[in-house]
Amino acid sequence: MGFIVSFVEQPVVALFISLALGYLIGKIRIGSIQVGGVCGTLFVALAIGQLGVKISPDLKNVAFALFIFALGFTAGPQFFNNIRGGWRYGILSFVEVVTVLLLLAAAVALFRLDYGTASGLFAGSATESAVLGTASEAIARLALPAGEIERLQGNMATAYSVTYLFGLVAIVVTVTQIGPLLLGVDIREASAALARDLGAEDEAGKENGVPEIVSRSFRAGPIAGSTVGAFENSVNGVVTIDQVGRGGGFTKATAETLLEPDDIVLVLGRRRSVIAVSERLGTEVPMPAGDNVPLVEREVVLVRREVSGRRIRDLRRLASAEQRRGVFISRIRRLGQNIPALPGSVLEQGDILTLYGSEDAILRAAPELGHLLPASAATDFVMLGLGIVVGLLLGELSLQIGALNLTLGTGGGALVSGLCFGWLHMHRPAQGAIPPAAAGFMKDFGLATFIAAVGLSVGPEAFTLLKQYGLILPVLSILVSALPALASLYIGRYLLKIEAPILLGAIAGQHCSTPAISALVSLAGNSTPVIGYTVTYAISNVLLPLMGPLVVGMVGLIG
Template identity: 60%
Template sequence: MTFLTDPVIAVFLSLSLGYFIGLAKIGPIRLGGVCGTLFVSLLIGQLGVTVSADLKNTAFALFIFALGFSAGPQFFANIRGGWRFGIFSVIEVVTALSLVAICVYVFGFDPGTAAGLFAGSATESAVLGTAGDAISRLDMSPDGILDLESNMATAYSITYLFGLVAIVLFTTQIAPLILRKNLRTEAQALAASLGSEEEEGLESGLPILVGRAFLATPLAGQSVGSFERRHGYSVVIERVKRGDELLEATSDFTLAASDIAFVLGRRDAVIAAKDMLGEEVPVPAGAGPPIATKDVVLLRRDLFGRRIEELRGIGNIEAQRGIFITRIRRLGHHVPVLPKTRLQEGDVITLQGSEALLNGAATRLGKALPSTTATDLMFMGLGIVVGLLVGRLAFKTGALELTLGAGGGALISGLFFGWLNMRYPNRAYLPPPAAEFAKEFGLATFIAAIGLAAGPGAIALIAEYGLILPVLGAAMSLTPALVSLFVGWKLMKIEMPILLGVIAGQHCSTPTISALVSQAGNATPVIGYTVTYAISNVLLPLVGPVVIALAESLARSAS
């Protein structure tokens, strides 16, 4: 078994076995690969594996930059938007930080244990990096720093598990009981109020946009525009076959009884419109116009906050016919594409429709994303370097030295480069799959390096605080959620599915939003989740050094 002490083998074995363990489910809760990696690395670390600190720092820089890059557009958009939902991220930070201070005072936790408790209960792994950077700058021996890092990793592994279980159960089971509401019923009612009962295409895997051909006999003498207006332009007549002639159908085109109309629209809308049309016939050869797809980042300022249904009333309607929004991606999550869904700056909108009109529609909304899947490594490398340099800046206020550290600097740089990419999609491009890989691999490798180095000291902390930490992890996860539930439901009157999504987002918990969406039966909780997720993903890591400074200050005052 001596091969396990090889650091390269130990790291990748931790990743492999950790992600295998992460597949395990406790009811609706999946442990997750990152947490599984930490458990395995702590176990292998008992053999005394030596991992270079450079590997840990490099992996974390990659992760935190990609995290900031992905969150950048929505983070800045929500700051300018008034922080209506962002207040819940502040509740998370203030409540969790206050509880950590109480725990340090009552139980005498060292800074490492305090940071692990904060990160685990808030289910935000990025805190480990920024807090660990602050620990490395403490005035103590290398062995003392190693002990604190070990305690941080161990406390995180215990409290994350119980904090995750607590927040998933709270949002999917406990909160609905407190509010005396059925989550699925409320989510269906909210979706209906937004203009649709189901997102059938997404859930069933069937195509969202479909084309059909019908005899136009019931519409004889009517214009194409009058038919389309009755259906809110969710269905359009693209072309008409009259005899042997194939004609383009404009809004003022008048239909005849013998015409065959080629209809294009969202699947549910086409099904609903069938009653107004005649017999369905096979699509005539060559009748269907080429259907293209284009992803566009929303940059047009007068559309921020507008409902999808309002877009048809803006600009030349003829230029919009045959163009449909089939998906909206926000922070990597699909937002319900419903008539009353509001758009946000930085939304990635998938347009489908007539190839001839698609480029013009994309230009009116913002800028089309490049078709390439290549990562702009020049700007990515530059962004990380800029972040690391920013993290070295320090300001002294009396005896207190304030600095972002490498993690905070890379996060800020990632936010800026993410915003830059939103404004200029052909620059600093980091495709979403590449960004997800950088986040996942960077974080998992960083966690493995921490766990392997911390292994020998883990048993001592578990023996000292083993029974206390699980209780504190669950309690500190639930307390901010309870405060947010009261504020959101009683004071702000937020719809229940959106509010529960907000609470999942303030915890930065992807497993929680997955469980919520499954329980709700549709994606309406994502509407609230993306806002607080973007803000908490920035605020919580920046608080990591604050936790270390607070715990050290309380420890000194106690002594």
């Protein structure tokens, strides 16, 4: 037994046990509630920390800098675009921040919360773990003895561990149950109606695994005598004749190709469109083996401002007849989330579009949208190292306003640097690449390691906090989590006139709650709520961590 305890007390062992058991606990699901690996890691680290394990502060700082820079890097393109043009949804993120700060100020005044407890309540109730890093650094800068700073940071971790679970439950229930009830809508029916408005096809086809974009071959029949371009224009360009078979062989079709009665035309388009135009063609025929058109998928990052804010269906009016032929947008990824790639879906600068079609059609269309992403999955460590160093330099800047010493700190500086470097990479994807998988690992591992280090540093004295406040912290966390969501519910519905599925998704995003949007999408039956989620998530993921030092300063003024 003694050997096991001494083994666990080794910092490296304690760290990875915290990660392993924490993420195992995080997989436990009760209904639609799942605490997640980060919170689970903190629970385990708090327990192991009672053995007296100590983790180097340098490891904690490195892990947090890695996490917060990657967070900014991935959010950069959408953040600047949403600040500039996504105000209709993005205003809800500011409602979240202002409401939470007001509620927190009231709690500090009523219950005399200290710096650490208030910061932990803020981070846990808003389910934004990154606040722990910026607030912890702000607490470390206070003119207090080292022992007192350690105690306050322990209170922060303990308060966060208690309030996170209640804050998570509160936002999930508010978004999936209370919100639809107050709005008087059936979220599944409303989401299906919204998807139809955006141009969604019959869901039955998708359930049976039928692909969205298909190719089928027909006899030219009734359209013989017209050119390929004339036929495509007559159906508003919703399908493309990619190849024409004549005399036993197939050739690439152009807009000027004149069709003959016995020609076989290979029609490419969305399933519903192909079915609709088939009535104007001859009989369907099987495609001869070996003559199928080679179709590929390539990803392009949307950069052109002329396209940002446009619906997918509008792109055909902007592009020339040749540019739009034979290429379709099959997927849209925004902040790592897939949003519906429907004709009525609005595109935003920084979106990753998956283009589907022939290789030459994609190469022809891609420059009109942005930049093709390189196939390489290697991380540019020059970009990574330089970006974090720039962030650390920014974190050293400070501004004195009365008794407040405002500074970005390591976390805020690395976040701002990540935002700028991410925005630059969007315009120059060939340089400074941090692939999505690598950025995701940096965020997950960096945050989990930081949280584990925080939990392991908490001593037994921090648990006196639970005896001191009892049920006050859980009740406060529910209020601080739910009330901003309810405020946004009424502002979004009656002032901003946002559709119910998108509004509820935006509320989950303003809370940076992945479990909430996952539960909402499951309830909705499609991904339309993600449209609102990505906007507010991008903004709140930046605003909330920056509030850490402000919370510490506010507690100092009130207390």
